[in-house]
Amino acid sequence: RFFVNFPSAKQYFSQFKHMEDPLEMERSLQLRKHARRVMGAINTVVENLNDSEKVSSVLALVGKAHALKHKVEPIYFKKLTGVMLEVIAEAYANDFTPEAHGAWAKMRTLIYTHVTAAYKEVGWAQYPTAPL
Numbered sequence: 001r002f003f004v005n006f007p008s009a010k011q012y013f014s015q016f017k018h019m020e021d022p023l024e025m026e027r028s029l030q031l032r033k034h035a036r037r038v039m040g041a042i043n044t045v046v047e048n049l050n051d052s053e054k055v056s057s058v059l060a061l062v063g064k065a066h067a068l069k070h071k072v073e074p075i076y077f078k079k080l081t082g083v084m085l086e087v088i089a090e091a092y093a094n095d096f097t098p099e100a101h102g103a104w105a106k107m108r109t110l111i112y113t114h115v116t117a118a119y120k121e122v123g124w125a126q127y128p129t130a131p132l
Contacts, residue, residue, distance in 0.1 A: 002083045015028065063121075081111055081112065084108075
């Protein structure tokens with residue numbers, strides 16, 4: 001859904017940036033592998049919410065890699081986490097209480113804040129800071 005809603009994000013993925021068909025993207029092994037890495041990082045953050053150093057470390061690595069190696073504009077983290085929140089809310093509509101929504105919204109802010117801090121740390125000045 002992220003790439004359907006924000007096709008400009010595909011520019012950062014040479015393996016599937018020319019794919020137009022959402023079903024083809026879903027079947028892409030490279031895309032699935034990346035999705036697993038993204039969800040693995042988020043899982044690590046969730047599992048370590050009581051360890052702020054671990055959370056900062058994981059998200060700093062993600063931010064620095066995406067700033068320096070992949071040259072991804074940080075706004076895409078905001079867009080991705082927004083799509084994730086939509087999908088989770090739809091998939092778990094019966095269980096997605098206002099409290100759960102609030103918790104995931106805080107997670108979204110946490111991710112974006114730490115990732116953009118890493119961008120700033122490495123001197124990425126190519127983007128305007130955008131509040132959530």
